[in-house]
Amino acid sequence: MTLAFSPAAEQRIDDLVKRYPDRQGALIPVLYVAQREFGYLTSEALALVARRLDLPETKVLTTATFYTMLRKRPVGRYHLQICHNVACYLRGSDELVAVAKKKLGIGMGETTPDKLFTLEGVECLAACGTAPALQVNEDYHEDMTPEQLERLIDELRAASRSGGGA
Amino acid sequence: MPVKQYNHLLRLGDGKDYRKLDVYRAAGGYKPLAKALELGADAVKAEVKAATVRGRGGAGFPAGVKWGFVPQDTDKPKFLVVNADEGEPGTFKDRYFLTHDPHRLIEGCIICSTALGISTCYIYIRGEFHEQIRTVEKAVAECYAAGILGKSVMGKPFQLDIFVHPGAGAYICGEETALLESLEGKPGQPRLKPPFPAVVGAFGCPTVINNVETLAAVPLIIEHGADWWNQLGVERDGGTRLVGISGHVKKPGLYELAVGSNLKQVIYEVAGGVLEDRPIKAVIPGGSSCPMLTPDELDIPMTFDALRDAGSMLGTAGIIVIAEGTCIVRCLQRISHFYAHESCGQCTPCREGTGWMSRIVDQLEAGHARQADLDMLLDIANEIGGNTICALGDAASMPVQSVVKKFRAELQAHVDHGGCPFEGQPLPRA
Ligand SMILES: Cc1cc2nc3c(=O)[nH]c(=O)nc-3n(C[C@H](O)[C@H](O)[C@H](O)COP(=O)(O)O)c2cc1C
Ligand code: SF4
Ligand code: FES
Secondary structure (H helix, E strand, C coil): CCCCCCHHHHHHHHHHHCCCCCHHHHHHHHHHHHHHHHCCCCHHHHHHHHHHHCCCHHHHHHHHHHCCCCCCCCCCCEEEEEECCHHHHHCCHHHHHHHHHHHHCCCCCCECCCCCEEEEEECCCCCHHHCCCEEECCEEECCCCHHHHHHHHHHHHHHHHCCCCC | CCCCECCCCCCCCCCCCCCCHHHHHHCCCCHHHHHHHHHCHHHHHHHHHHCCCECCCCCCCEHHHHHHCCCCCCCCCCEEEEEECCCCCCCCCHHHHHHHCHHHHHHHHHHHHHHHCCCEEEEEECCCCHHHHHHHHHHHHHHHHCCCCECCECCECCCEEEEEEECCCCHHHHCHHHHHHHHCCCCCCCCCCCCCCCCCCHHHCCEEEEEHHHHHCHHHHHHHCHHHHHHHCECCECCEEEEEEEECECCCEEEEEECCCEHHHHHHHHCCCEHHHCCEEEEECCCCCCCCECHHHCCCECCHHHHHHCCCCCCCCEEEEEECCCCHHHHHHHHHHHHHHHCCCCCHHHHHHHHHHHHHHHHHHHCCCCHHHHHHHHHHHHHHCCCCCCCHHHHHHHHHHHHHHHCHHHHHHHHHHCCCCCCCCCCCCC
16 A cells, blocks of 8 residues: 555645745654654655655655654654753753663663653753753653653553553 | 842743733733734844843854844845753753743744845744643644734734744754754754855845744833833843753752842742752853853852853853762763764864764763873864864853863862762762
8 A cells, every 4th residue: 555645644745845935844844744744754654745745755764864853764652752961960850860761671773572661861951940851752851760761651651551642 | 138039921920821821911911012013123133232132042143133133135034043942951941931931932023034135934842742742733723823924913014924844853952053954844954154154044044033032022022111120130141041950959940030140049048049958060041152250159140141250151141060979970971971972073173072072071981981081082172172063062061071071180080080989879869
């Protein structure tokens, strides 16, 4: 089956393309649309974006590979991203990392076998005044203690069992 | 004199939801824009130039002077691009405007655009700021509906569109020319300058790039005048700015302070001093790229010029305080990893040098470094500085240079001890 955008995504892309004096300007926003549609950017998804924007596939690939938030691999349902930069380090981010690894039974950059959690260290989230900080998918959690992180992981697990989102 | 706190820019305390257009307007919002439209382009440009507002993105270039570089006699479209890629460790001020007061930024953008004859503005917001992207998009939509943006700005013969453009997780895109590449859908690799963006910027056209906080100051300057703004700060460095304090202080957070506030007082009075009342070991005064200061260097006014003369930088005014008992090598590890990870790889000295420095710092901490590595670390840092396309190379070398110079004995102890002398010592607790 060939990949296709949903009608809503098509409309969104039409709107995005109009914002820039040339089509490539819309590339990153459109790659986000594709990521939202398909979960992550497979080579089929990249080819689809290239066709849709009438850009060479190599250009699309070069851009997609440069940016970490344009994902070329799947992540778990909850993408736990703990800031490990200096301001968070000073306020105990190492303890958060240790607790997350232990509780999830995985290392940094890994995903739990049930595909629920992906754990990652990230750079400064611009939340240094409320450090240590982390993100779960699109949401910030700041001023975190190890206990709060354990509770958060429990809550996310429970939410997934009852079918809820992040 | 005690350090005074202001609420011209930072108005969290009053409990109002300034994200909403009617709330923003009820507090006087968009009156400065109306005033600017009455005054006319030349008067607005003159006022902003007189206000000595120095770029809040880190480099401190006067905004009014930058605006003056944009050619007025061109047939090409001109663009305003807002740098909301905030990512320099220690910096968390632009996030405040994007989260709580987006109209302040939008109003600044409209005043700038109408004064310079710009009809398209892009607000480039780092991708991690999902909530802020939604907030700013909502505020922009409200402006279109209210006739503040679109075919006519407040009934005047100006057309202006504002679009929010998401970043995608590359710190280097905060560098203005990398940001332009990214806006154009390319990898965020900085361009050689000249030409400067004012002449050849976004999509090959003249472009103004300003930081969020720089533009957020513009409505205040138009409302109260350049003289008012300037008397808040010091000569050639006017106004107030959002100072972020993080690390080992009792009251970390964001404060609005006059330019020129005393750094030591800011740490002890405003931020409540150091956790567990420990002595200070080091202070990073304006984001992680700034050379570290030692406790005897803190009695200094927070201005671009004073910090430069002291061998450091005011940068983004994001202060990170490091208490005694913390291992300076561990702090440097985080900083050096960061710059190595974020180097775009275009220039050999930066690509190779940042990785090399980071590995030596790791070896120091692990106890595998040899005596010669200390000198090598400094040599590499000195090699990078000034030999690269963009300032990330300098940003990576300056913290290293300052640590080798000011904390050499501690680095030596790591070599002699065959590892970290701080092993097992807890960080101070909040
Ligand atoms: C590596 C690097 C990262 C930067 N990151 C940012 C940033 O996140 N936000 C920002 O406003 N300026 C950043 N800058 C500075 C910009 O290049 C530019 O000076 C600034 O956006 C100009 O706006 P201003 O004059 O209003 O400060 C960065 C510079 C470098 C070299
Ligand atoms: S200095 Fe580093 S980040 Fe800047 S252009 Fe060169 S390689 Fe890229
Ligand atoms: S260092 Fe973690 S949010 Fe800035």
